[in-house]
Amino acid sequence: MSLMERMRPRPGLRVLVTAGAGGIGSAIARGFLEAGAKVLVCDVDEAALDAFASAYPDASTVRADVSLDADVASLVDAATERLGGLDVLVNNAGIAGPTGAIDEISVEDIRRTLDVDLFGQFLVLRRAAPLLRASPAGAVINISSVAGRLGYALRTPYAASKWGIVGLTESLAKEMGPDGVRVNAILPGIVRGARIEGVIRERAEAAGVSYEEMEARYLANTSLRRMVEPEDVASMALFLCSPAGANVSGQAISVCGNVETI
Structure with a gap:
């Protein structure tokens, strides 16, 4: 097998992508x-699922809320x-959660963010x-966030969940490694799309500045001064499930x- 062939996942992998009908999940599923995988996508958004199924008829789709054990x-x-x-399991499902001071956000919003x-x-x-x-060839990819390695003021439920995912990943890599299952986490940064637009908008409102000013602040805190594309995250997922990633686990x-601060 050539080095270039080692960089591609083997055809026929059986892959489950949660929240795979849009955003990062959709890019990973695509x-x-x-790469020739058999892919099952779940999502809570039925319209998005229908659109994904129409665009990619080779994929299987099912509606599921990952916070409900019966659905899972x-x-x-x-x-x-x-x-x-x-x-391959790609644990991608997640929500942005509330923006606000710890004593201003609701218990319901905190619980929902951690639950999902x-x-x-x-x-x-x-x-x-x-x-x-x-x-x-068992492999798990848990989608965390750069908020899983940096403190994130006014976004505590989200950050707490994403730090938790990193701990889950490192612990499960040790637990399942002897069974040959690799477990890694990907920590996306400021990914272009509707979710980050909503986060920036809420953060701008909380700070009393314009959307454009808050977006500029986010990018100024990133060494490359640009947003990440969903396909960038998908490329890393594919690498981790390729022969080239066979000895990468617990990472x-x-x-x-290079987000420096958030």
């Missing part, structure tokens, strides 16, 4: 489809039935673990243009 059980059953097992962003990953992992152990890898 990348695996292009049905999702993993679908992976068994439609894919015949599971080689962190607890949801636990629920999917505990159901998918037996399938991944049975795979000859929290930033794809962020």
Whole structure:
């Protein structure tokens, strides 16, 4: 196998991508489809799922809320039935959560953020673990954030969940490594798309400045002074599931243009 061939995932991988109908998840799902994988995508947004299914008829889709164990059980059953097992789990589902001081945000918003962003990953992992152990090439990619390595004022529920994902990743890499399952986290930075636009808008309102000023502040804190594209994150996911990434596990890898502070 040539070095270039080692950089590509082997065709036929069975891949589950949570929240895969839009944004980063969609880019990752598309990348695996292009690599010849069998892909199952879940999402809570039925319209987005329908649009993804129309655009990529080779993919399987199912509606699921990863914060609900019953939904997750049905999702993993679908992976068994439609894919015949599971080689790769991309734990991508997450929400932005509230923006505000710790004593101003609601308990409901805190719980919802942690339920989706962190607890949801636990629920999917505990159901998918037996399938991944049975795979000859089991791999997990947990999507964290640059907020999982830096403090993030006014965004504490989100940051706490993303730091938790890094701890989950490093711990699970040790737990499942003897079974041949690799576990890594990707920490995206300021990824172009609707989610970061909403975050910047809320942060601008909280600071009493314009959207343009807040966006400029975000980019000024990034060494490369530019946003990350969803495809940049997808490329890292594909690498981690290729033969070239066979000995990469337990790592929290930033794809962020070197965000210095947030």
